[in-house]
Amino acid sequence: QQNGEPHRxxxxxxxxxxxxxxxxxxxxxxxKYHLFFQHNPNATVWGPMHxxxxxxxxxxxxxxxxxxxxxxxxxxxxxxxxxxxxNNTAGFGKNAMVAIxxxxxxxxxxxGTDKFQNQSIAYSLDEGKxxxxxxxxxxxxxxxxxxxRDPKVSWYAPGKKWIMTLATLDHITFYSSPDLKTxxxxxxxxxxxxxxxxxxxxxxLIAFNDNGKLVWVLIVNLNPGGPNGGSATQYFTGxxxxxxxxxxxxxxxxxxxxxxxxxxxxxxxxxxxxxxxxWMSNWQYANVVPTKNWRSAMTLPRELGIKKINGQYVxxxxxxKEVDAVTRPLKTVPHVQVADHYEVVKASxxxxxxxxxxxxxxxxxxxxxALTNTKGEAVIVGFDRTANQFYIDRTRSGATDFEKGxxxxxxAPRIATNSNLNLTIAGDAASLELFADNGATVxxxxxxxxxxxxxxxxxxxxxLQIKNLKxxxxxxxxxx
Ligand code: FRU
Numbered sequence: 001q002q003n004g005e006p007h008r009x010x011x012x013x014x015x016x017x018x019x020x021x022x023x024x025x026x027x028x029x030x031x032k033y034h035l036f037f038q039h040n041p042n043a044t045v046w047g048p049m050h051x052x053x054x055x056x057x058x059x060x061x062x063x064x065x066x067x068x069x070x071x072x073x074x075x076x077x078x079x080x081x082x083x084x085x086x087n088n089t090a091g092f093g094k095n096a097m098v099a100i101x102x103x104x105x106x107x108x109x110x111x112g113t114d115k116f117q118n119q120s121i122a123y124s125l126d127e128g129k130x131x132x133x134x135x136x137x138x139x140x141x142x143x144x145x146x147x148x149r150d151p152k153v154s155w156y157a158p159g160k161k162w163i164m165t166l167a168t169l170d171h172i173t174f175y176s177s178p179d180l181k182t183x184x185x186x187x188x189x190x191x192x193x194x195x196x197x198x199x200x201x202x203x204x205l206i207a208f209n210d211n212g213k214l215v216w217v218l219i220v221n222l223n224p225g226g227p228n229g230g231s232a233t234q235y236f237t238g239x240x241x242x243x244x245x246x247x248x249x250x251x252x253x254x255x256x257x258x259x260x261x262x263x264x265x266x267x268x269x270x271x272x273x274x275x276x277x278x279w280m281s282n283w284q285y286a287n288v289v290p291t292k293n294w295r296s297a298m299t300l301p302r303e304l305g306i307k308k309i310n311g312q313y314v315x316x317x318x319x320x321k322e323v324d325a326v327t328r329p330l331k332t333v334p335h336v337q338v339a340d341h342y343e344v345v346k347a348s349x350x351x352x353x354x355x356x357x358x359x360x361x362x363x364x365x366x367x368x369x370a371l372t373n374t375k376g377e378a379v380i381v382g383f384d385r386t387a388n389q390f391y392i393d394r395t396r397s398g399a400t401d402f403e404k405g406x407x408x409x410x411x412a413p414r415i416a417t418n419s420n421l422n423l424t425i426a427g428d429a430a431s432l433e434l435f436a437d438n439g440a441t442v443x444x445x446x447x448x449x450x451x452x453x454x455x456x457x458x459x460x461x462x463x464l465q466i467k468n469l470k471x472x473x474x475x476x477x478x479x480x
Contacts, residue, residue: 005293007430007448010354011326011474012280012297013062015052019044020296021286022150022202022263023277024051025068025082025099025128028270033059034128035277035298036068036099038079044295045287049076049104053128059275059301059322068131069099074120074138078102079150079202082128083180084269086155089162090180092123092132098180099123099131100164102149103138115142117149119166121180140183145169150202152265153180159242165205165218170196172203172220174245187244190220195234195252197225204265205240206274208306215306215313216240218247219255221263223283227254228410230284231262237306237313249312256317257412258392258443259284260431261299274304275320280431280446285403290448291430299444300426300433309440314415316439319426326475327356338367338464344456344471347372353429353452354474360422361467364414367460371427371453379447381425381434388414390436390443398449416440420467427453428474 008014018041025036032055039052051069054062069077080101088094099122108116118138122131142148147169156163156176164175164183171190175183190200204219218236226232233255238247255264256278264278278299281289286296301320306313336342344357357369368382380393393409394400400407414421416437424435429452434443447453456471458464 007291009297009428009430010352011060011428012300012431013054014297015039015294016064017293018042019046020052020279020294021046021281022079022279023265023298024079024101026265026267026277027082027084027097028267029084029095029097029127031057032127033057033267034082034097035062036082036128037298039067041067044291044293049078051077051099051101055128058325059320060326065129068128069101069122072103072133074103074118075105075108075116076103078104078117079263080119081152081265081268083153083155083162085180089178090121090123093125097124097128100151100153100180102151104149114144114146117147118142119151119164119183134181136181139181140164140175147199147201152202152204154205154268156242161242163205163242165203167200167203167220170200172200172218172245174243189218189245193247193250194220194236195222195225198223198231202263202265205245206266206304207240208274209272210306214239216245217306217315218245219265223262226259226282227257227412228259229405230259230282232256233261233264233278235315237315251312253314255315256442256444257410258434258445259410260446261442261444264299266304276302276304276317278444280444285406288402289446290399290402297431305439307440309415310417314440317442318435318439319424323426327472328475329470329472331471333469334467336466336469338458338460338466341457341459344458344469345454347374347455350454350456350473351452353427353454355427355456356472356474357423357425357456358470358472359466359468362421362423363465364419364421365460365462365464367458367464369425370457370459371432372455372457373449373451373453375450377449377453379432379445379453381432383414383421387411390414390434390441392432392434392443392445394445394447397447400448410443410445412441412443414441
């Protein structure tokens with residue numbers, strides 16, 4: 001609770017007022033991380049989309065700035081990305097910040113055409129404060145595909161060209177451009193690969209260096225059809241040669257198995273670091289969650305890495321080290337012996353529901369961690385050995401009746417195969433992010449208790465030994 005607003009997180013970015021969905025245009029420039037976001041400033045439900053804007057020097061303290069992009073004659077401003085045009089390929093100026101986004105024409109949609117989503121660009125020469133829309137917009141016209149959106153652009157150095165990764169209904173279409181203004185189709189991917197329970201949205205194409213070998217990862221958000229229902233982020237690992245993406249296996253993989261991470265993509269211009277942020281909600285109920293002056297938060301910033309597990313590449317996500325910098329340990333206990341249960345902090349002991357729990361060296365066995373309050377509400381995080389699954393159970397988490405599927409136990413497979421488990425859990429008033437096995441399995445869940453979940457108890461039927469337990473808080477009021 002912040003400024004008397006229940007459910008307002010302290011560490012996660014939220015807009016001061018109004019509606020927010022996808023992170024957009026995430027780009028690093030001159031020591032600042034820019035976060036633009038899908039924003040309806042005039043209501044707390046989805047509506048005419050603008051790009052809101054916030055900046056941070058450390059990914060944790062965010063400063064919300066005036067709206068960056070307003071709807072125009074081509075439509076409202078849907079999701080997209082931003083790049084720094086270091087070589088001035090577009091001629092807008094050296095190091096211009098260029099946004100590439102989807103113009104969504106609601107008139108066109110009503111008129112019954114399929115061509116109401118087109119890609120446009122705008123540039124800023126003052127670090128994203130003021131923007132000029134390019135006169136030649138749209139730069140990429142819709143060929144007749146209803147869902148034709150969310151361009152993520154990056155520089156492909158070996159080919160000296162920009163690559164646009166675009167979500168086109170049930171597949172990805174790659175385009176290339178020398179100057180961000182003219183685009184040509186390179187290839188398509190995914191019609192018969194991956195999860196297809198809904199429409200493909202918000203893609204991202206990134207490369208990792210695995211000991212000298214380039215591993216490409218194609219992130220594709222999907223709505224609905226996520227592993228726990230509704231919207232979720234899947235990814236493919238493979239190779240990209242400047243023209244086509246070739247997956248190296250056909251396994252369906254999810255960047256976050258929980259119900260509440262969506263539209264997640266990475267920052268551009270961050271060198272070798274792959275910094276990821278998602279919208280912390282789900283289209284199944286995003287418009288009706290019980291917050292008042294604003295709706296939705298972003299996840300905490302995460303750093304992505306690549307790891308081979310059982311012969312397959314897996315993207316691992318952990319909290320960005322900037323989150324460590326605001327972590328303040330309150331209690332570190334080696335060799336915790338959980339004889340039936342162990343109280344980390346008693347109910348009401350952590351009044352604002354802001355905490356971090358790091359557990360390492362757990363055996364692969366049944367256990368649960370209950371976050372509770374004095375009203376009998378709880379969220380339970382645990383591991384089920386027989387099913388080899390992690391879970392987050394928000395059945396009794398407080399307000400759940402705004403959507404019939406909300407009160408549920410969500411599960412995620414254990415991907416790692418080590419003989420010990422480790423977990424990091426970050427909680428902030430109305431959300432939990434679980435990073436298991438150094439980020440091989442990740443789950444995000446939101447909830448709305450009538451008072452913060454202020455107590456933490458670990459329960460294990462057998463005799464559970466935890467090698468190390470660290471309970472921390474985060475620096476208060478990290479968000480400006
Ligand atoms: C994903 C999404 C995008 C679209 C935007 C509209 O959550 O549906 O595909 O650009 O939201 O707000």
